[in-house]
Amino acid sequence: NVCPHRGMKVSTLDAGNTQAHLCIYHGWAFKPNGDFIGAPAEKECMHGKIRTKAELGLQKARVAVYGGLIFATWNIDGPSFDEFLGDAKWYYDMLWCRTTKGMEVLGPPQRFMIRANWKTACEQGASDGFHAVTLHRWLAEVCPYAKKPSTEGAGEDLTPEMYGVEVWTDHGHTMRCIDQNRKIRRLTGKDPSKMTVEEKLTVLPPPGLTPEMVPDLFKNLSKEQLAVLASSPPQVGNFFPNGLFEFIYLPMADGKVMGAMALHAYVPMGPEKLMFMNWILAEKDTPPEVKAQMLRVSCQLLGTSGMVEQD
Ligand code: FES
Ligand SMILES: [Fe+2]
CATH class of the missing domain: 2.102.10.10 (Rieske [2Fe-2S] iron-sulphur domain)
Known part of the structure; x- marks a missing residue:
């Protein structure tokens, strides 16, 4: 440009x-x-x-379209886009290619400038999950987000929220796959050990999906992918080097959770400056009233107005 x-x-x-x-x-x-x-x-x-x-x-630039996103590189003769995604694609597909109609953005992106080298943000994006225990500690302490004292990992301890699997590839793509069985127990009170994959996905659908949309997952993902999605789904991760995504459950005042889907890009603006861009996403098939709630809770917690991102 x-x-x-x-x-x-x-x-x-x-x-x-x-x-x-x-x-x-x-x-x-x-x-x-x-x-x-x-x-x-x-x-x-x-x-x-x-x-x-x-x-x-x-x-x-050489461009490729994946999951509705456009990727570009100046490295015209470099590796193909599929080679660039490598083994991470199997996991990415569970997020970006899980529905038949695909996703849309909920409005234009938010932008803000940060006085830092862009690579520091990218390192955080490469699955630094453990900062949440300290930096976002208020999430467990402050109303209306405070964890209910009677729940597992009760009160101020966010540590159990971190339990999961870290996935990374040689290309630098990483993902935090967080224990879904624990979430099902905590949020629905049901016992996931007795449930099929479909039952688990329906009782607590992936962030941004409603139970009615779950059958569509079975049309787009393999049996193995569905099993991972129901047990330890990727929730936060990156496209190496400077894209970070979140498919997460955000707490609401009534104790329920709402899905949020966001993509951040850390755009280098010089050695000591980066532009933080934040797109809030939804599946096209998600009902409008759910999209409106997702947008509201995402704005409360993520991006320029978001309390988590202010940390
Ligand atoms: S036309 Fe002169 S800079 Fe573009
Ligand atoms: Fe964070």
Whole structure:
């Protein structure tokens, strides 16, 4: 998104459609695919005679679409996107490719600047789960989020919430897969050891899904994936290096939980500055009233307005 003339940002928008991208500085125009159309004062050859028009297009990234997300790289001859995902794809599919219709964003992304090197945020994104016990300790202490004294790991102890499996691949992708059986016991009072995979997924559906949407999972995931989804699903993880995602249960004032699905991107803005972008997501099939609740609880706890993220 850099004009080959004198480096102006060409498109200032995040979304939309256009026949031509027009640079605001001197008016050079580019096709949607980045090819150079021309400059004003065509007859006088304002774009110069040093380079041909074919050489004056925007620099093109190699892109791949996965789960409705667009990934891009400047490494045109590098590994394929599938190679880049590697073994992590098997787990990612449980989150990003689990429903037939797929996901949508609940509005434009939130953005804020952080005075830090982007790699520090990425390290946290590579599955630092244990900070929650200390940094987000208030989640167990403060109303309306305080844990009920009668529950397992009662009161102020968040440690049992951390029980789970850490998955990582050679490419640097990581995921925290958190014990679902414990959650089922705690949140529904039922005994998961006597339940089938389908019963477990229905009694406490993955974040963002309703019980009615569970049969759709069986159309999109393998038996083995469904078994993991019902016992230790990936809940927080990263796309190496700078994408972090959360498919989590957030507490509500009435003691129930609401699913939240969010994607963060840590965009380098210089050696000491990063832009934190936060998209709040929902499955397209999720009922509108559930989407509205997901959006509200996500804004309360995540992103620019979120109490967890303020920590
Ligand atoms: S910088 Fe874009 S037209 Fe000059
Ligand atoms: Fe955190």
